Every structure is written in C-alpha cells, then in structure tokens.
Amino acid sequence: MKLxxxxxxxxxxxxxxxxSRGIGVLKGIGDDAAVTILTPGMQLLTSTDMLLEDVxxxxxWHDPYRxxxxxxxxxxxxxxxxxxxxxxxxxxxxxxxDISIDFLDEFTRxxxxxxxxxxxxxxxxxxxxxxxxxxxxxxxxxxxxxxxILRRSGAMADDDIWVTGTLGDAALGLKLLERGLDFAxxxxxxxxxxxxxxxxxxxxxxxxxxxxxxxxLTEAGLVTAMIDISDGLLADFGHIAEQSGVGGSIRLxxxxxxxxFRSLASHLSADLQFxxxxxxxxxxxxxxxxxxxxxxxxxxxxxxxxEATPVGIVTHSPGVVAVKTDGSPCxxxxxxxxxxxxxxx
Amino acid sequence: MKLxxxxxxxxxxxxxxxxSRGIGVLKGIGDDAAVTILTPGMQLLTSTDMLLEDVxxxxxWHDPYRxxxxxxxxxxxxxxxxxxxxxxxxxxxxxxxDISIDFLDEFTRxxxxxxxxxxxxxxxxxxxxxxxxxxxxxxxxxxxxxxxILRRSGAMADDDIWVTGTLGDAALGLKLLERGLDFAxxxxxxxxxxxxxxxxxxxxxxxxxxxxxxxxLTEAGLVTAMIDISDGLLADFGHIAEQSGVGGSIRLxxxxxxxxFRSLASHLSADLQFxxxxxxxxxxxxxxxxxxxxxxxxxxxxxxxxEATPVGIVTHSPGVVAVKTDGSPCxxxxxxxxxxxxxxx
Numbered sequence: 001m002k003l004x005x006x007x008x009x010x011x012x013x014x015x016x017x018x019x020s021r022g023i024g025v026l027k028g029i030g031d032d033a034a035v036t037i038l039t040p041g042m043q044l045l046t047s048t049d050m051l052l053e054d055v056x057x058x059x060x061w062h063d064p065y066r067x068x069x070x071x072x073x074x075x076x077x078x079x080x081x082x083x084x085x086x087x088x089x090x091x092x093x094x095x096x097x098d099i100s101i102d103f104l105d106e107f108t109r110x111x112x113x114x115x116x117x118x119x120x121x122x123x124x125x126x127x128x129x130x131x132x133x134x135x136x137x138x139x140x141x142x143x144x145x146x147x148x149i150l151r152r153s154g155a156m157a158d159d160d161i162w163v164t165g166t167l168g169d170a171a172l173g174l175k176l177l178e179r180g181l182d183f184a185x186x187x188x189x190x191x192x193x194x195x196x197x198x199x200x201x202x203x204x205x206x207x208x209x210x211x212x213x214x215x216x217l218t219e220a221g222l223v224t225a226m227i228d229i230s231d232g233l234l235a236d237f238g239h240i241a242e243q244s245g246v247g248g249s250i251r252l253x254x255x256x257x258x259x260x261f262r263s264l265a266s267h268l269s270a271d272l273q274f275x276x277x278x279x280x281x282x283x284x285x286x287x288x289x290x291x292x293x294x295x296x297x298x299x300x301x302x303x304x305x306x307e308a309t310p311v312g313i314v315t316h317s318p319g320v321v322a323v324k325t326d327g328s329p330c331x332x333x334x335x336x337x338x339x340x341x342x343x344x345x
Numbered sequence: 346m347k348l349x350x351x352x353x354x355x356x357x358x359x360x361x362x363x364x365s366r367g368i369g370v371l372k373g374i375g376d377d378a379a380v381t382i383l384t385p386g387m388q389l390l391t392s393t394d395m396l397l398e399d400v401x402x403x404x405x406w407h408d409p410y411r412x413x414x415x416x417x418x419x420x421x422x423x424x425x426x427x428x429x430x431x432x433x434x435x436x437x438x439x440x441x442x443d444i445s446i447d448f449l450d451e452f453t454r455x456x457x458x459x460x461x462x463x464x465x466x467x468x469x470x471x472x473x474x475x476x477x478x479x480x481x482x483x484x485x486x487x488x489x490x491x492x493x494i495l496r497r498s499g500a501m502a503d504d505d506i507w508v509t510g511t512l513g514d515a516a517l518g519l520k521l522l523e524r525g526l527d528f529a530x531x532x533x534x535x536x537x538x539x540x541x542x543x544x545x546x547x548x549x550x551x552x553x554x555x556x557x558x559x560x561x562l563t564e565a566g567l568v569t570a571m572i573d574i575s576d577g578l579l580a581d582f583g584h585i586a587e588q589s590g591v592g593g594s595i596r597l598x599x600x601x602x603x604x605x606f607r608s609l610a611s612h613l614s615a616d617l618q619f620x621x622x623x624x625x626x627x628x629x630x631x632x633x634x635x636x637x638x639x640x641x642x643x644x645x646x647x648x649x650x651x652e653a654t655p656v657g658i659v660t661h662s663p664g665v666v667a668v669k670t671d672g673s674p675c676x677x678x679x680x681x682x683x684x685x686x687x688x689x690x
Contacts, residue, residue, distance in 0.1 A: 026388065030588065031497050032426035032572060033392035033487065038383060043371065047378040048435045048484055050471045055439075081377035090393045092482055094400075126395045132477030137437055139393055139484040142378065152376050227377060243375065 003101055011127050015091075015108050022121035024087055034123035036088050042143040047078035053133035061177045064103045066205045068110025071136045074230065076118050076209040077283045079142035081228035083150040083218030086211060088123045089115060092137040094130035118211055148218045155225040155244035155288040161312040162297065164210050164284045166258040167233055171279020172265070172272065173197075173204035196260030203258075207283040212304045214285055222297050226287040232278035233311070237286050238320050244288075248320045250312035252277065252330055274330075277322055288314055348446055353472055360436075360453050360467070367466035369432055379468035381433050387488040392423035398478035406522045409448045411551045413455025416481045419575065421463050421554040422628045424487035426573035428495040428563030431556060433468045434460060437482040439475035463556055493563045500570040500589035500633040506657040507642065509555050509629045511603040512578055516624020517610070517617065518542075518549035541605030548603075552628040557649045559630055567642050571632040577623035578656070582631050583665050589633075593665045595657035597622065597675055619675075622667055633659055 003011065016029040027035040038044060051057055051071050062070075072089060079086040091111060095104070115122055120140070176197055210228070217223045225244055229236045233250065241248050255276045257265070265272045289297055294310065301308040322330040348356065361374040372380040383389060396402055396416050407415075417434060424431040436456060440449070460467055465485070521542055555573070562568045570589055574581045578595065586593050600621045602610070610617045634642055639655065646653040667675040 026491075027496065032423040033390040033429065033485075035427070035494055035496075036389045036391065038389060044381045044383060044389065044486075045378040046381065046433070046435060046484075046486065047469060048437055048471050048482070050437045050439055050473055050480075050482060052439055052473060052475060052480075054476055055473060078377040082380070084378065088391070090391060090484060092393055092395045094395055094397055094480060124392060126393050126482075128395055128397060128400060130397055130477075131399055132475075135395075135397075135439060135480050137393070137395060137471075137482035139391075139435060140378075141389075141391065146371075149380055151372065 003095065003099065003104070006101060008127055011104065014105070015122070018108055019112055019122040020116070022087070022119055025121045025123055028121060028123040029125070034088065034090070036123060036141070038143050041145060043146055043149060045079055045082050045084040045142040045144060045149070046139065047075060048137065048139040049075050049078070051136040053135065059134070062205055064106035065110035068107040069114040069206050071138050072111050072114040072120065073207050073209050074283060075138045075140035076114070076120065076211060077207070077228040077230070079140055080209050080211040080214040081226050081285060082142070082144065083148050083214045083226060084142035084144040085215065086118050086120045086140060086142045088141045089120050090139040091122060091125035093125070093127050094135040095127065096130045096133055099134060118209065150214070150218050150223055150226040150287070152225055152227050152240045153243040155240050155246050155314050156290070157246055157314050157316040158291065159224055159288040159314040160291050160294065160310040161237060161248055161250060161314060162287050162289060162308050162310050163229065163233060163256060164213050164301070164306050164308045165282070166256045166261065167229070167282050167284065168276030168279050169200050169203035169258050169261050170207065170281035171275035172261055173200035173202070174281070176201055177204070196263055199258065199260045200264070204281060207281065209283060210285045210306065213301065213306050213308070216300050216304050217287065217297070220296065220300050222293045222300065223287045223289050226285055229282040229284045229286050230280060232280045233282070233286060234278045234320060234322060240286065240288060241318065241320050247315040247318045248312055249315055250277070250320065250322045252322050253325045254309065254311045256307065256309040256311070348440065348444065348449070351446060356449065356472055359450070363453055364457055364467040365461070367432070367464055370466045370468055373466060373468040374470070379433065379435070381468060383488050386490060388491055388494060390424055390427050390429040390487040390489060390494070391484065392420060393482065393484040394420050394423070396481040398480065404479070407550055409451035410455035413452040414459040414551050416483050417456050417459040417465065418552050418554050419628060420483045420485035421459070421465065421556060422552070422573040422575070424485055425554050425556040425559040426571050426630060427487070427489065428493050428559045428571060429487035429489040430560065431463050431465050431485055431487040433486045434465050435484040436467060436470035438470070438472050439480035440472065441475045441478055444479060463554065495559070495563050495568055495571040495632070497570055497572050497585045498588040500585050500591050500659050501635070502591055502659050502661040503636065504569055504633040504659040505636050505639065505655040506582060506593055506595060506659060507632050507634060507653050507655050508574065508578060508601060509558050509646070509651050509653045510627070511601045511606065512574070512627050512629065513621030513624050514545050514548035514603050514606050515552065515626035516620040517606055518545035518547070519626070521546055522549070541608055544603065544605045545609070549626060552626065554628060555630045555651065558646065558651050558653070561645045561649050562632065562642070565641065565645050567638045567645065568632045568634050571630055574627040574629050574631050575625060577625040578627070578631060579623045579665060579667060585631065585633060586663065586665050592660040592663045593657055594660055595622070595665065595667045597667050598670045599654065599656045601652065601654040601656070
C-alpha cells in the first residue's frame with residue numbers, strides 16, 4: 001500500500017493503534033487536543049526539537065527505527081536535563097513522496113520503543129505531505145516538584161563541573177559515516193575496529209537520554225545546575241556559565257573518553273580530541289556541584305550504572321576555557337555546532 | 346544584518362526579548378525545558394500543528410505578520426474546540442537561506458500579537474536552518490476543569506448541529522488568491538467588490554480562533570460535543586459523528602454565509618456553495634447541543650458578539666449527509682482537504 005492510499009487519518013490510526021496509554025493520559029490521539037493530568041504538586045516541563053533531513057540526519061545513514069528512537073530521545077534528554085520525569089509526547093511529520101509506509105512503520109516502532117523504555121505516552125501530533133525532505137518535530141512534556149527542578153542558572157564558583165558517560169563518541173561516529181568508514185583503514189585496523197566503529201556510530205544514531213541519572217542527582221539534592229550536551233561540552237557548559245553569572249575551566253585530560261574513541265583517535269590527528277570538547281550530539285548530562293558532594297555523586301551514579309566524571313571547576317571570572325595538562329589554555333575556536341553559519345557570505 | 350551573522354542564539358534572544366511572561370510561567374525561553382504551573386484542579390490540553398510553505402501557505406500571498414498570527418491562531422483554535430483556556434506555546438522554525446531578519450521580525454511580531462490577544466505566553470521552541478522551504482511547527486498548551494472539557498465523542502441523536510460565524514469565506518479567499526483576483530471581473534464588479542475580497546482573503550490569512558465562544562458554551566453546560574472546522578464542516582462534523590457513534594444531516598440552505606461570500610458566489614458557479622460545506626480553513630467551531638438549549642445558546646453567543654447557527658440534526662444512523670431545501674441529498678464527494686492524495690499514482 002502507498003501512503004497516498006492510506007491517507008492522513010489512516011496513518012494516524014496506524015500510529016495510534018501501535019501506541020499505549022501511560023500515566024496521566026485521559027485522552028490521547030483523536031481529539032482536538034490531548035487531555036492529561038499532572039501529578040498533584042508537580043510543575044509542567046515542556047521542550048521541543050525539530051529534526052530535519054540532511055541537516056540533523058541523513059536517510060542514507062539513519063535507519064528509520066533508530067531515527068524514530070532518536071527523534072524522541074533528544075527530546076527526553078531535555079527533560080532529563082531539568083531533573084524531570086518524562087511523560088507525554090507529540091509527534092509531527094512532514095512526509096515527502098518517496099517515503100514508504102514501511103519506513104513510517106519502522107520509524108513509529110522505534111519512536112514507540114523509546115517511549116515505552118522511558119514511560120512516555122504519545123498523545124498527539126500532526127502529519128502532512130511535504131514537497132521537500134522529511135521533517136520531524138517532537139514536543140515532550142514532563143513533570144517534577146518545584147524544588148527538584150534543576151535549571152542552568154544555579155552554578156556557584158568553585159563547584160565541580162561534571163559530565164556523565166563519555167564525550168565525543170557521536171561526533172567521531174559522524175566522521176566515520178561522513179568518510180564512509182575509511183578512517184578505519186588499513187584493512188586489519190578496519191576488521192579489528194568494527195565493534196568499536198559500531199559503538200561510535202550507535203552513539204550518534206541511537207543516543208541514550210540520561211533520565212535516571214538526572215532524577216537520582218536531583219532527588220539526592222546534590223547538584224546546583226544541569227544541562228544536556230547537544231552542541232558540545234564547551235558550548236553547553238557555556239550556557240550554564242552565562243546564566244549562572246560565572247565562568248569555568250575544563251581540563252582536556254580529564255574528559256571521559258570511551259575505548260573505541262581512544263583507540264581510533266590514537267592513530268588519527270590529535271585534533272580529534274577536540275571532538276570530545278565541542279563535537280556535539282553526546283546527549284550526556286553536564287552538571288555542577290559543590291566539591292564536598294564528590295563522593296556522594298560517585299555513589300549515586302554507581303547506583304544508576306552510569307559513570308560520571310569531574311572535568312573542571314566553576315570560576316568567578318566569566319568565560320569558559322579548556323586547559324591542557326600543563327595548565328596552558330587550548331585554542332577553542334570550534335565552539336559547538338552553530339546554526340545558520342552556512343548562510344554567511 | 347543577515348541571519349547567518351545573527352546566529353541561532355541571537356535569533357532566540359531577539360524573539361525572547363519581544364515576548365512577555367503570562368499566567369503560570371515560571372521559566373520561559375532559555376533553559377532545557379520551560380517550567381509552567383497549571384491552575385489547581387485543571388487538566389492539561391495539548392495540541393500541535395505544522396505549517397509548511399507551499400502546502401499550507403505561500404510566501405507570495407501571506408505577509409509574514411499575518412503568517413505569524415495564523416501559525417498560532419490555528420493552534421489556539423484546537424484549545425478553543427476543547428472548551429479550554431489557551432496558556433503557553435512553543436514555536437519551532439526551519440528557516441531557509443532566503444528568509445531575511447525583517448521577515449522573521451515581522452513573523453514574530455504577528456505571532457506575539459496573536460499570543461497577547463489570547464493571553465498566551467511563548468515559552469520555548471527550536472530554530473534551525475533548512476535546505477528547503479520554511480517550515481513552522483507550533484505546540485499549544487491550555488487548561489480547563491475536567492467537567493468543562495468538550496470532546497468530540499459526546500454528541501447524541503436528535504441534538505442540533507451548530508456552527509459559529511460563517512463558512513466558506515477562507516476557501517473562497519483561497520480561490521481569489523489562486524486565480525489572481527480575476528473572479529471579481531468585470532472591472533465594475535472588481536471595484537465594488539474590493540472590500541469583500543479583502544474580507545474573504547483576510548479570513549484565510551488571519552483567522553480568528555473562537556476561544557470566548559468555546560469557553561462561554563462550556564461554562565454554561567449547553568454543549569455535548571465540539572470540534573473546530575479546519576478541513577470543512579462535512580469532514581470535521583464527520584469526526585464528531587464517528588467518535589460519538591452517530592450520524593448527521595446538514596441542511597445546505599442553513600449554512601451561514603457572509604455577504605461577501607454570497608455576493609461573489611452569486612455570479613459564479615453554484616458549486617461554490619460547496620466551499621461552505623467542505624472548503625476548509627474556517628476555524629469556526631462546530632458543536633452539538635440538545636434542541637431545548639437553542640435559545641440559551643443564541644443568548645450566550647450574543648454575549649460573545651458571535652453569531653451561531655443551527656445547520657442540521659444529529660441522527661441515530663451513521664454517515665453524514667448534506668441535504669438540499671427539498672430534502673434531497675447533495676453529492677458530497679469533496680470531503681475536506683485530504684493530505685497525501687497528491688502521492689496517488
């Protein structure tokens with residue numbers, strides 16, 4: 001069957017039939033608006049992200065199942081970064097003529113698998129035909145008690161700067177895809193590196209939102225500010241610094257790097273280390289906390305099965321610098337992914 | 346200044362600076378997620394609509410100010426259709442290279458003017474560069490007490506079918522724009538009809554969401570089901586019928602038509618009457634109510650300064666028919682705007 005035969009309402013019914021109703025959902029897909037109820041006493045958290053073909057993803061790299069997962073994951077990550085509980089999502093799709101129903105079914109399967117893993121209910125959206133490429137717009141809603149919501153603005157001088165997981169994997173995965181995996185040459189390297197390559201690429205195509213880490217940290221009251229790392233640590237910690245009226249010093253040699261990243265980076269240009277600082281799409285959490293909380297944070301993270309690493313110090317003076325082992329500043333021109341720069345003359 | 350020089354964060358700051366904070370907003374633009382609080386005891390209403398260039402609007406017809414207004418209005422209309430109070434909006438823009446900052450400023454001015462008129466706060470969104478055409482995705486959140494939320498599923502056999510305002514104006518406005526206004530020929534007609542043409546076109550480009558009508562009707566407890574008319578009365582009442590397990594009979598000669606519509610339609614093909622039935626983009630409310638409420642509804646609507654008209658009867662038997670003055674059924678093949686049909690072979 002073609003999408004044209006299925007029609008808009010056929011497509012919506014197909015998505016609706018595949019989705020399940022979760023906490024707080026009184027009316028999901030099928031009315032003018034979804035009707036949901038918040039947990040008494042909690043505040044509403046809302047965020048939205050657009051994913052555009054050939055800007056945020058390429059169909060030649062991104063299988064529809066993992067594209068569906070990622071479309072929701074990057075949104076859930078914003079709720080995680082507030083210390084929130086993700087609850088409900090809206091999904092809008094602008095669909096070009098060359099997209100098949102199989103593609104949409106796989107996309108939906110991935111989206112709903114991610115939703116189930118994080119207790120999110122798909123409660124509405126919009127579908128329309130596009131003359132151009134595929135565009136995906138997702139809105140996520142979550143909730144949390146007022147005193148547990150973590151903003152960007154609470155960092156204090158002398159706090160530690162922390163990150164969860166490892167950095168730069170997704171950015172290196174992107175380089176692998178862009179160059180058709182030929183980084184991994186010569187052949188023996190390619191063969192021995194296949195597993196690692198898959199890991200790096202998977203970190204790009206199927207990121208994991210750090211919901212349990214965010215919740216555990218905020219429930220324990222250990223953290224002063226938090227953000228998720230989508231544009232690179234340097235740029236995203238920069239938002240914390242700006243909104244908290246502080247600065248920061250990040251130790252390049254403290255950045256947590258995965259084995260596949262180290263292995264591939266070791267026989268490549270040293271510049272690749274900067275991918276860990278400003279490559280983007282990590283979807284790890286960056287947070288600040290008083291140095292006294294260091295052991296408690298390590299314990300908390302162990303409970304979640306997630307590594308977290310202190311990578312620097314919040315400073316009184318504004319501006320964010322990355323420093324080498326000897327304390328000398330790095331050249332940090334690459335300041336995260338900047339939209340619209342391709343429009344410059 | 347070009348958009349490339351302004352950058353994503355410059356653009357967001359510009360939009361943020363122009364927007365005001367309204368009811369329930371604890372944190373608007375500038376963190377990972379917006380933080381808002383619902384009125385105690387109320388439930389959350391959420392809806393989203395995407396507007397794509399050359400699918401939902403043309404930049405050659407639609408000035409950016411009214412495009413901004415309409416982008417929010419069609420979303421507010423969904424909250425109105427639930428009997429809800431609109432509160433907060435998220436705005437995502439995929440922006441092609443040929444869009445100027447002036448265009449975006451005017452778009453934002455229109456969006457925020459509509460927001461102010463309806464007490465809506467812009468609390469977040471996303472902006473990115475598009476390789477294709479302009480894409481706009483808006484999410485609206487509203488609220489209402491449980492017993493005042495009006496769904497599509499409550500219509501009862503023998504209820505009246507009502508519509509607010511007049512139908513078909515926007516669809517005829519679209520025809521005027523598509524044919525370069527030459528409907529209004531000969532010249533003397535064109536001259537005498539200018540004001541009416543502007544009215545019809547304005548109904549397309551700058552629709553009015555019927556929030557006060559929806560609220561007044563639900564607060565008075567007069568209505569059994571409600572929907573907003575975006576795809577044409579026939580298609581949208583069809584959703585009420587389907588979800589209520591009923592049918593309906595709509596009297597073609599009872600459809601409320603504006604003077605400009607009547608005037609232009611009178612010297613054009615009689616088929617244009619069908620625009621009032623299935624043209625779409627009216628953004629009026631269609632609702633059902635017991636016949637005993639007829640006078641009270643008329644009084645309520647008078648208070649809102651809005652006309653409402655009974656246009657038919659809910660029937661036990663499924664299916665929606667439109668009937669002529671003599672009671673004979675019309676041919677109603679044109680069943681509202683159907684997405685994806687251009688993808689058919």
